[in-house]
Amino acid sequence: MSMTQAIPRPRARINNFVARFANVNGTGSASANFLFAKAIFRMGIPVTPKNIFPSNIQGLPTWYEVRVSEKGYLGRREGIDLLVAVNAQSMKQDIESVRKGGYLVYDSTKKLSPDLIREDIHYLGIPMMELANENFSNPRQRQLFKNIIYVGALSVLLQIEFEVLESLLKEQFAGKEKLIAPNITAIKLGMDYVREHFDYPLDFYLERRDLVRDKIMVDGNTACGLGAVYGGATVMAWYPITPSTSVAEAYEKFASQYRIDPQTGKHHYAVVQAEDELAAMGMVIGANWNGARALTATSGPGVSLMNEFIGLAYFAEVPAVLIDVQRAGPSTGMPTRTQQSDITLAAYASHGDTKHPLLFPASPEECFRMTADCFDLADRLQTPVILMTDLDLGMNDHMSEPFQWDENRKYDRGKVLNKEELEDMGRYGRYLDTEGDGIPYRTYPGTHPSKGAFTTRGTSRDEYAVYTEDSAAYKRNMDRLQTKWETAKKIVPAPSLYQESNQSEIGMLFFGTSTYSSEEAKDILEEKEIQLDAIRIKAFPFGTETEAFIRSHKLVFIIEQNRDGQLRSLIINEMQMNPKKLVSVLNYDGMPITADNIVLQISDYLKQKNAVPHDLSETLI
Amino acid sequence: MTYLKPLFRHPKLPKNKLGYTLKEYEGTISTLCAGCGHDSISATIVQACFELSIEPHLVAKISGIGCSSKTPAYFLGNSHGFNSVHGRMPSVATGANLANKNMVYFGVSGDGDTASIGMGQFVHVIRRNLNMVYVVMNNGCYGLTKGQDSATADVGSASKSGHINPFQPVDLASLAVELGATFVAQSFSGDKQQLVPLIKAAIQHKGLAFINVMSPCVTFNNNPGSTKSYDYVREHMQATGTLDFVPEREAIKAEYAAGTDTAVSLHDGTVMRLHKLAPEWNPEDRLSAVNAMQQARAKNEILTGLLYINTEFGDLHDILNTSDGAFNTLGEKALCPGEEQLQVINAGLR
Numbered sequence: 022m023s024m025t026q027a028i029p030r031p032r033a034r035i036n037n038f039v040a041r042f043a044n045v046n047g048t049g050s051a052s053a054n055f056l057f058a059k060a061i062f063r064m065g066i067p068v069t070p071k072n073i074f075p076s077n078i079q080g081l082p083t084w085y086e087v088r089v090s091e092k093g094y095l096g097r098r099e100g101i102d103l104l105v106a107v108n109a110q111s112m113k114q115d116i117e118s119v120r121k122g123g124y125l126v127y128d129s130t131k132k133l134s135p136d137l138i139r140e141d142i143h144y145l146g147i148p149m150m151e152l153a154n155e156n157f158s159n160p161r162q163r164q165l166f167k168n169i170i171y172v173g174a175l176s177v178l179l180q181i182e183f184e185v186l187e188s189l190l191k192e193q194f195a196g197k198e199k200l201i202a203p204n205i206t207a208i209k210l211g212m213d214y215v216r217e218h219f220d221y222p223l224d225f226y227l228e229r230r231d232l233v234r235d236k237i238m239v240d241g242n243t244a245c246g247l248g249a250v251y252g253g254a255t256v257m258a259w260y261p262i263t264p265s266t267s268v269a270e271a272y273e274k275f276a277s278q279y280r281i282d283p284q285t286g287k288h289h290y291a292v293v294q295a296e297d298e299l300a301a302m303g304m305v306i307g308a309n310w311n312g313a314r315a316l317t318a319t320s321g322p323g324v325s326l327m328n329e330f331i332g333l334a335y336f337a338e339v340p341a342v343l344i345d346v347q348r349a350g351p352s353t354g355m356p357t358r359t360q361q362s363d364i365t366l367a368a369y370a371s372h373g374d375t376k377h378p379l380l381f382p383a384s385p386e387e388c389f390r391m392t393a394d395c396f397d398l399a400d401r402l403q404t405p406v407i408l409m410t411d412l413d414l415g416m417n418d419h420m421s422e423p424f425q426w427d428e429n430r431k432y433d434r435g436k437v438l439n440k441e442e443l444e445d446m447g448r449y450g451r452y453l454d455t456e457g458d459g460i461p462y463r464t465y466p467g468t469h470p471s472k473g474a475f476t477t478r479g480t481s482r483d484e485y486a487v488y489t490e491d492s493a494a495y496k497r498n499m500d501r502l503q504t505k506w507e508t509a510k511k512i513v514p515a516p517s518l519y520q521e522s523n524q525s526e527i528g529m530l531f532f533g534t535s536t537y538s539s540e541e542a543k544d545i546l547e548e549k550e551i552q553l554d555a556i557r558i559k560a561f562p563f564g565t566e567t568e569a570f571i572r573s574h575k576l577v578f579i580i581e582q583n584r585d586g587q588l589r590s591l592i593i594n595e596m597q598m599n600p601k602k603l604v605s606v607l608n609y610d611g612m613p614i615t616a617d618n619i620v621l622q623i624s625d626y627l628k629q630k631n632a633v634p635h636d637l638s639e640t641l642i
Numbered sequence: 643m644t645y646l647k648p649l650f651r652h653p654k655l656p657k658n659k660l661g662y663t664l665k666e667y668e669g670t671i672s673t674l675c676a677g678c679g680h681d682s683i684s685a686t687i688v689q690a691c692f693e694l695s696i697e698p699h700l701v702a703k704i705s706g707i708g709c710s711s712k713t714p715a716y717f718l719g720n721s722h723g724f725n726s727v728h729g730r731m732p733s734v735a736t737g738a739n740l741a742n743k744n745m746v747y748f749g750v751s752g753d754g755d756t757a758s759i760g761m762g763q764f765v766h767v768i769r770r771n772l773n774m775v776y777v778v779m780n781n782g783c784y785g786l787t788k789g790q791d792s793a794t795a796d797v798g799s800a801s802k803s804g805h806i807n808p809f810q811p812v813d814l815a816s817l818a819v820e821l822g823a824t825f826v827a828q829s830f831s832g833d834k835q836q837l838v839p840l841i842k843a844a845i846q847h848k849g850l851a852f853i854n855v856m857s858p859c860v861t862f863n864n865n866p867g868s869t870k871s872y873d874y875v876r877e878h879m880q881a882t883g884t885l886d887f888v889p890e891r892e893a894i895k896a897e898y899a900a901g902t903d904t905a906v907s908l909h910d911g912t913v914m915r916l917h918k919l920a921p922e923w924n925p926e927d928r929l930s931a932v933n934a935m936q937q938a939r940a941k942n943e944i945l946t947g948l949l950y951i952n953t954e955f956g957d958l959h960d961i962l963n964t965s966d967g968a969f970n971t972l973g974e975k976a977l978c979p980g981e982e983q984l985q986v987i988n989a990g991l992r
């Protein structure tokens with residue numbers, strides 16, 4: 022049936038392809054597309070779905086891209102093998118995006134216009150609307166089941182097990198059993214049509230594996246919300262902004278399940294939708310000051326607004342947890358696209374000499390764990406701690422290690438004096454560095470009737486929290502904060518190294534969602550006989566491992582998703598590294614970085630003469 | 643430079659029910675200008691807390707930035723204070739209050755702090771009916787930045803430099819009533835008689851109690867052209883009534899003439915008696931309060947006293963249905979769902 026039978030069929034590829042769905046948002050395609058991705062996951066095959074959506078509620082193009090990788094690569098890959106085109110608006114562009122020899126699945130209820138025909142791809146027309154109209158009467162159902170029909174068609178073309186689809190539908194509609202039968206009918210309509218009209222499977226298809234094991238599939242924002250509940254947060258103050266909104270929603274969802282007092286039905290949590298991000302951060306600081314764990318979640322524009330408050334928390338030494346789900350800036354930028362471009366903003370947020378610990382999760386499991394860890398770190402360091410996630414991680418489902426919690430884990434509230442301790446001590450000095458780590462003792466308001474009270478302030482004060490404009494006292498305080506920063510280096514998560522000892526003079530360094538494609542790029546380069554050592558940064562400030570890695574390589578590629586090489590600047594600034602040996606590998610078009618892109622940039626760079634500098638004396642530690 | 647008061651105790655100082663003297667409620671020595679209205683307000687807060695026998699350490703004082711926002715250091719030295727950032731006291735107070743519902747929260751702000759930079763937070767903390775006393779020390783100017791007009795300066799009023807304010811003023815008390823504040827009062831820093839019972843009632847009120855206190859700035863805004871000067875306020879004050887704050891357990895039977903009295907029961911069982919001077923006004927009727935305020939305004943009078951009260955409305959904790967203990971005392975057991983539950987969650991994601 023293919024119009025282009027002349028195109029030779031390549032060798033079959035198993036569990037290795039990219040499928041893209043071009044839909045109109047607001048038409049119910051999301052659940053059909055998710056059904057497709059989840060079915061592959063259930064067949065034990067590594068899969069990564071990504072939503073590419075507009076800043077709009079209804080009527081504009083959206084895409085859902087699913088990468089299947091037997092080798093377990095979870096980054097985005099370029100080159101679309103199969104495209105399901107059900108959006109007339111973007112059809113031309115969609116057809117152009119299919120790789121040579123790839124497939125286009127389209128709704129053939131209406132004939133394709135001749136200018137949409139490409140000679141080098143296969144066309145698989147399925148009369149989706151016609152089938153839906155013939156079999157369903159309700160107009161809304163016709164629209165929804167059109168989507169399910171293409172899932173059914175793909176299940177034959179790509180060999181998705183019918184039983185898997187069936188059980189997923191049963192789970193999805195548990196409690197609404199009436200909906201199961203028509204969904205199954207729609208699946209079968211698609212399946213039958215393909216069986217009657219096309220050769221199947223395609224030259225790439227799926228085969229059950231056991232590669233998923235105990236992994237889970239979830240988005241990063243849900244994991245952050247859950248991490249905040251596990252981490253003991255009782256106050257969540259927030260202001261709606263894509264892509265962070267679902268962190269607050271997830272927190273509230275889990276808290277309303279697990280934080281209800283069994284006796285009274287009352288809540289051990291409070292969620293406040295604030296009037297803006299300033300107020301959200303103010304509430305977080307107020308709650309932490311008074312001894313509760315509190316957090317907020319936002320994106321770049323919100324962090325910009327919070328700057329003054331972040332500086333207050335730094336200087337007044339109040340813990341705070343902020344989740345920054347980064348999106349493409351500057352300004353409103355591309356609000357529904359991804360980037361890692363708030364690094365500088367977050368690291369040095371606020372006026373004066375300020376700096377803040379940042380954590381960089383790369384998976385939902387890390388979103389969960391690191392969110393919980395942020396609370397311990399903020400309490401231990403008495404300072405704001407910022408979790409730097411992004412739209413790609415936050416809003417897309419990711420295959421991830423399962424969540425884990427040590428049943429014996431106690432919250433580490435840091436240095437807090439209770440009533441007895443205050444009673445037994447001499448004069449209490451809120452800002453006295455008694456242990457030499459730069460971290461003084463807190464005490465919560467209301468602890469002791471006559472000891473420990475003081476005024477917390479953003480103005481200069483002495484060790485006893487008494488207002489002062491004495492230069493020496495001011496400087497002592499600033500120096501102590503620097504000592505605290507040195508302590509932070511030792512307690513934030515250490516990086517992971519990909520080799521026990523150096524194998525190459527050249528290294529690559531990455532963090533967050535750049536991890537997936539960087540790891541894949543490392544393997545591809547190795548196949549091309551370019552050996553690179555690798556390190557993944559998990560936190561700022563950088564510790565000794567990161568410093569040693571950079572010092573012991575002649576050249577380090579720093580892979581990040583922003584225009585200005587923000588992490589590279591931070592490395593140069595904080596560790597006095599020679600900029601000459603730090604080469605940026607960047608992607609900032611709003612789409613998740615791909616391995617091919619990284620490979621291309623690195624191999625191009627290495628083709629230059631004298632790519633690896635020989636004149637650097639500080640290369641060995 | 644620090645100013646610590648000598649801890650000299652007069653043996654005959656009267657003690658309250660907790661055995662504390664007034665001294666236990668004082669703060670460090672004020673660094674404000676001599677004669678500043680703000681200091682008088684601090685003194686009334688000290689007096690009110692002393693008279694109510696409030697445990698000082700169970701009070702939190704939160705402020706923004708300005709001369710007014712410095713005052714928390716000058717009252718209740720045994721209470722924790724938080725001198726935060728300009729205009730954002732309400733959000734910090736909201737967080738603090740959520741963390742521990744079992745304390746008394748004083749929010750102190752200025753007219754610049756509230757009516758300009760902090761207007762948004764003022765509006766929203768009222769909407770949420772946070773259980774706190776919100777005091778604006780209103781001097782019609784920016785004291786700390788040396789006397790610029792604030793948004794509460796009256797149109798046509800002259801600053802010390804002779805500059806005439808061309809803009810309409812923000813009337814914070816009317817606005818608070820309009821926004822649905824559940825307790826709105828207005829007073830004058832020089833009228834301790836009126837202010838002490840108002841503050842006591844505000845502490846006892848469950849919900850947001852807003853008190854707009856005219857508080858002349860002797861350095862920048864006490865000249866004859868200013869409507870926030872001592873002389874002007876004294877001459878144009880018009881009291882809605884006198885107020886006796888009477889805890890129920892010592893209930894004194896009404897001494898007032900029938901027909902001019904209003905008794906208001908508060909959440910904790912205490913009763914407030916208001917002796918009405920303005921006959922057209924009923925403090926539990928919003929329309930009547932608005933009407934009285936508008937009439938005073940038309941006459942360039944400043945209506946003082948308890949202007950409006952509503953004891954029906956729940957505070958933010960009621961609205962959010964939070965548990966009774968303070969959040970800051972909850973441990974892992976109440977907060978962490980545990981590993982077993984996590985396995986159930988994991989299973990649902992496969």
Ligand SMILES: Cc1ncc(C[n+]2csc(CCOP(=O)(O)OP(=O)(O)O)c2C)c(N)n1
Pocket residue numbers: 707708709710711728751752753754755756779781783784785786787792
């Ligand atoms: C973000 C910010 N902008 C400006 C200032 C400067 N500033 C300090 S106090 C103040 C005005 C205070 O006026 P008000 O609240 O009326 O207090 P007052 O001093 O009159 O009691 C200003 C503008 C500041 N501290 N922070």
Ligand code: SF4
Pocket residue numbers: 673674675677678679680709710781785786858859860861862
């Ligand atoms: S400048 Fe005005 S408001 Fe500030 S302390 Fe002096 S008198 Fe008071």
Ligand SMILES: [Mg+2]
Pocket residue numbers: 708752753754779780781782783784785792
């Ligand atoms: Mg003022």
